[in-house]
Amino acid sequence: MTQVVTPETITKKGFSMKMMKRLIGLTSLLLIILLFLLPIVRLFVMSFKHNDQFSLINYTIILAEASTWSMLQNTLIVVVGSTLFALLLGVGTAWVMAYTDIRWKKVIQIFIIIPFVIPSYIVTIAWSQFANSIDVIDIHLNSHLGIIFVLGISHYPLVYLFTVTVLKRIPKELEWAVRSSGGSSWVAFKRVTIPLALPGIVGGGMIVFLSNLDNFGIPAILGIPANITVLSTAIYQEVIGFGPNAFARAATLSVLLALVAFVGTGLQWFLLRKSKLSETASIDESPRYILGKRRKWLEIPLWIFLLGISIVPLLSMVKTSLIRAYGLDFIRENITLKHYQYVLFEYDKVLQSMGTSLKLALITTFICAVFGTMIAYIRSRKNSSIMRFVEVIVGLPYALPGMVMALSMIFAWMQPIPGWNPGLYGTAWILLIAYITRFMILQVRGSMTAISQVSIDLEEAAHLFGASTFVKWKTILLPLLLSGIVSGAFLVLLTTLTELTVSSLLWSSGTETIGIVIYNFEQAGYTTHSSALSVVILGLMLLLALIVYGIQYWWKRRLSKG
Amino acid sequence: MSTRLQHVKKTFDGFQALKGIDLTIEDGEFVAIVGPSGCGKTTLLRLIAGFETPTEGSIYMNDELVANANNSMPPEKRNLGMVFQAFALWPHMKVKEQVAFPLKYHRFVTSSLHKNKTKRVEEMLSLVGLQDFAERMPGDLSGGQKQRVAIARALAPSPALLLMDEPLSSLDAKLRIELRNEIQTIHRKTNTSIVYVTHDQSEALAMADKIVVMNNGKIEQIGTPKEIYFTPKTEFVAKFIGKANVLNGKWRENYFFPLKDETVKWQIPDITEDMKRQSKCPIRPEQLTLSKKGNGIPGGVRNVLFQGREIHFTVDTGTNTIDVIESIHASFQVGDRVVVLPK
Numbered sequence: 001m002t003q004v005v006t007p008e009t010i011t012k013k014g015f016s017m018k019m020m021k022r023l024i025g026l027t028s029l030l031l032i033i034l035l036f037l038l039p040i041v042r043l044f045v046m047s048f049k050h051n052d053q054f055s056l057i058n059y060t061i062i063l064a065e066a067s068t069w070s071m072l073q074n075t076l077i078v079v080v081g082s083t084l085f086a087l088l089l090g091v092g093t094a095w096v097m098a099y100t101d102i103r104w105k106k107v108i109q110i111f112i113i114i115p116f117v118i119p120s121y122i123v124t125i126a127w128s129q130f131a132n133s134i135d136v137i138d139i140h141l142n143s144h145l146g147i148i149f150v151l152g153i154s155h156y157p158l159v160y161l162f163t164v165t166v167l168k169r170i171p172k173e174l175e176w177a178v179r180s181s182g183g184s185s186w187v188a189f190k191r192v193t194i195p196l197a198l199p200g201i202v203g204g205g206m207i208v209f210l211s212n213l214d215n216f217g218i219p220a221i222l223g224i225p226a227n228i229t230v231l232s233t234a235i236y237q238e239v240i241g242f243g244p245n246a247f248a249r250a251a252t253l254s255v256l257l258a259l260v261a262f263v264g265t266g267l268q269w270f271l272l273r274k275s276k277l278s279e280t281a282s283i284d285e286s287p288r289y290i291l292g293k294r295r296k297w298l299e300i301p302l303w304i305f306l307l308g309i310s311i312v313p314l315l316s317m318v319k320t321s322l323i324r325a326y327g328l329d330f331i332r333e334n335i336t337l338k339h340y341q342y343v344l345f346e347y348d349k350v351l352q353s354m355g356t357s358l359k360l361a362l363i364t365t366f367i368c369a370v371f372g373t374m375i376a377y378i379r380s381r382k383n384s385s386i387m388r389f390v391e392v393i394v395g396l397p398y399a400l401p402g403m404v405m406a407l408s409m410i411f412a413w414m415q416p417i418p419g420w421n422p423g424l425y426g427t428a429w430i431l432l433i434a435y436i437t438r439f440m441i442l443q444v445r446g447s448m449t450a451i452s453q454v455s456i457d458l459e460e461a462a463h464l465f466g467a468s469t470f471v472k473w474k475t476i477l478l479p480l481l482l483s484g485i486v487s488g489a490f491l492v493l494l495t496t497l498t499e500l501t502v503s504s505l506l507w508s509s510g511t512e513t514i515g516i517v518i519y520n521f522e523q524a525g526y527t528t529h530s531s532a533l534s535v536v537i538l539g540l541m542l543l544l545a546l547i548v549y550g551i552q553y554w555w556k557r558r559l560s561k562g
Numbered sequence: 563m564s565t566r567l568q569h570v571k572k573t574f575d576g577f578q579a580l581k582g583i584d585l586t587i588e589d590g591e592f593v594a595i596v597g598p599s600g601c602g603k604t605t606l607l608r609l610i611a612g613f614e615t616p617t618e619g620s621i622y623m624n625d626e627l628v629a630n631a632n633n634s635m636p637p638e639k640r641n642l643g644m645v646f647q648a649f650a651l652w653p654h655m656k657v658k659e660q661v662a663f664p665l666k667y668h669r670f671v672t673s674s675l676h677k678n679k680t681k682r683v684e685e686m687l688s689l690v691g692l693q694d695f696a697e698r699m700p701g702d703l704s705g706g707q708k709q710r711v712a713i714a715r716a717l718a719p720s721p722a723l724l725l726m727d728e729p730l731s732s733l734d735a736k737l738r739i740e741l742r743n744e745i746q747t748i749h750r751k752t753n754t755s756i757v758y759v760t761h762d763q764s765e766a767l768a769m770a771d772k773i774v775v776m777n778n779g780k781i782e783q784i785g786t787p788k789e790i791y792f793t794p795k796t797e798f799v800a801k802f803i804g805k806a807n808v809l810n811g812k813w814r815e816n817y818f819f820p821l822k823d824e825t826v827k828w829q830i831p832d833i834t835e836d837m838k839r840q841s842k843c844p845i846r847p848e849q850l851t852l853s854k855k856g857n858g859i860p861g862g863v864r865n866v867l868f869q870g871r872e873i874h875f876t877v878d879t880g881t882n883t884i885d886v887i888e889s890i891h892a893s894f895q896v897g898d899r900v901v902v903l904p905k
Binding site: 455457458460461462463464465466467468471475476479480 | 611612613636637638642643644646647648649650652653654663664666667668669671715719
């Protein structure tokens with residue numbers, strides 16, 4: 001038998017390839033650890049340092065202060081309260097949307113999601129204006145209840161989104177089986193629907209819990225003036241206050257906050273692990289409770305609720321932005337556009353901040369789209385323990401409360417190597433690095449969803465019929481994944497554009513972001529200006545959404561046309 | 563092109579999917595690899611395609627080493643075509659683009675095929691009877707039509723080896739028979755070597771020149787359909803391919819004694835020495851008959867399944883059950899005492 005190629009020759013050639021691949025892999029892994037994990041480790045270490053020595057003194061001091069305990073108590077009240085409120089609203093709307101035959105479900109879904117898409121500080125400003133405009137009763141939003149209410153409104157869409165798919169995935173036949181075994185529809189609901197939906201509901205609840213814990217805008221705008229401090233605002237005030245030992249104290253508070261968040265994440269992981277089973281079931285869109293003519297008695301209150309929650313406060317904010325001076329009646333003589341004129345043309349920080357935010361958002365989106373998709377691809381196609389580890393690490397900066405994450409960025413980049421200060425802190429670069437590390441996971445998840453819908457067969461077929469890796473990406477993967485990648489990228493873009501929490505610690509004069517400018521207006525009492533700018537930002541977001549929707553629509557049509 | 567696998571082993575996370583495979587696929591041969599699910603047949607096919615690397619052993623194509631434990635030539639560099647189980651048609655490409663894809667990128671395509679892509683696409687589509695569907699998207703095709711596109715795409719570059727992974731398993735029974743004939747016709751016309759993986763023994767028997775029966779990551783027997791069917795070497799092959807009863811007993815030359823007391827003596831020719839050595843006698847249901855009395859194994863009728871052309875009986879002998887296929891004129895009822903005899 002004549003062998004044209006001996007094993008030795010191809011082994012040699014392959015050996016160098018293998019080494020090369022391994023080297024690239026190792027370097028990337030190291031880079032990911034340095035960027036995503038190390039800052040958090042350093043923050044953790046920082047909290048145990050006092051005068052350059054390891055000690056627990058930061059903890060003993062902070063935990064001995066009465067203000068710490070009242071702050072922790074505030075946090076607990078606010079976070080648990082708003083989580084329960086969000087669960088109530090979210091599960092209720094999800095059940096109605098999943099199982100009844102009410103009309104206009106697609107439109108209703110958009111209205112449900114609005115308060116979640118709008119940055120929470122804008123929602124807060126809108127609600128403040130709305131509460132002030134009601135004369136009949138005195139609504140005091142600067143209170144525990146007020147914070148709970150606005151947090152709940154901002155985050156209930158998360159519960160809704162989680163629960164509605166779980167409910168739709170519960171096979172109708174399981175309920176029918178109860179009925180045919182002699183159980184009433186109530187028994188079916190109690191013994192089948194609820195137990196099967198529970199992991200999803202609780203999972204959604206945990207995510208809301210984390211979001212409530214993480215939120216800065218709402219407790220800052222509503223809580224700080226009323227002296228209600230929670231963990232996230234406490235860290236902010238430590239750092240901004242620049243007191244003695246400020247960073248070490250903030251780090252200690254951050255570890256406390258991260259601890260709470262980690263317990264939450266762990267619980268969520270544990271609960272969602274159980275719900276995996278139902279993911280194989282397909283989504284059933286058909287209504288299960290036919291209300292027929294009676295449905296209007298459900299539809300009318302639902303619409304009042306949705307408009308009241310999503311739209312009316314925004315209208316109040318628009319009204320405020322048009323009024324000549326705060327507190328005047330909304331009549332023709334008092335209406336003016338001068339606030340818009342001021343924020344857009346006279347106060348140059350606004351346009352400058354829009355430029356900064358837009359630039360940061362675009363670069364972040366681009367970098368996340370490229371690297372996030374790469375990580376997602378390798379993670380999806382190679383389910384190794386290393387890649388699972390990478391996914392967890394990349395997710396960490398997002399799982400952590402934003403305030404903690406921002407603080408870790410300061411520590412990590414002020415002096416990346418002891419003695420060397422690259423001068424990133426105080427410039428826009430630290431914001432860029434922070435945004436990329438924090439939001440990378442959003443793109444990874446979005447791209448992973450898209451990739452999971454492309455069967456590996458399609459790639460194997462491309463290779464088998466002669467395509468190289470480059471040709472495969474160009475002709476097969478990119479066309480099929482583009483829509484999903486764009487969805488993920490759009491989420492990154494919107495989130496970055498209006499980010500407040502991380503920015504609030506990392507901004508410096510000259511690198512204000514949109515969120516910072518609105519927040520500063522609001523803190524300084526320029527409500528008409530913050531309202532006007534909020535309206536402008538909402539318009540900008542709407543415009544972006546339309547553009548992205550248009551691109552996707554055009555791309556899908558092009559695909560289906562061939 | 564001839565393909566040769568030498569002592570190929572494959573382990574996934576400690577699970578040995580292939581436990582040492584030696585197999586040669588000659589030029590122009592139609593080889594069916596058949597076995598139950600999980601027997602390693604798909605792994606074997608993926609190794610030949612180049613989607614997996616062997617843990618041990620080597621694979622040669624035309625005596626050129628294409629894969630061993632250290633290295634593997636990627637699929638795009640092997641002269642292959644493949645029909646995937648779930649078709650793997652690219653959802654964003656028209657039928658004609660699917661078929662043109664390998665013509666554009668496959669490096670073994672002859673220059674005349676490469677130049678006359680349009681003509682070749684038409685030719686392939688008419689070969690599978692889809693000349694009017696060139697402009698359709700895969701989503702607009704039925705299962706059978708998708709399958710034909712997949713076949714046309716695999717054949718378009720005129721590959722030296724065509725791999726088929728359960729290509730008919732997602733189709734309904736009638737379409738399966740129809741496409742079975744078609745694949746056989748195409749094989750005769752193109753004379754490409756084919757490796758056809760299936761779990762359906764009747765598909766393998768009907769189409770292949772050579773059958774490879776696999777079980778638990780090992781090859782049980784290689785042979786022509788007739789050899790495999792009539793002279794199985796192992797109990798597994800007898801049961802899986804011929805749906806045979808495998809009786810325990812004693813052998814003396816061509817005489818088989820199914821009962822312990824050796825009161826029953828059957829003359830059965832053509833049983834392999836391997837089976838005799840194990841004191842086993844494979845015998846297919848249609849080789850047996852039922853009778854009220856005679857020199858056979860006594861038992862009671864447990865099930866009677868009327869099949870139209872024939873009747874399937876199950877007889878309980880007290881120690882095991884025996885399947886017997888009788889003509890529709892047999893008139894035994896459940897509970898009847900009978901004896902089982904060779905025809």
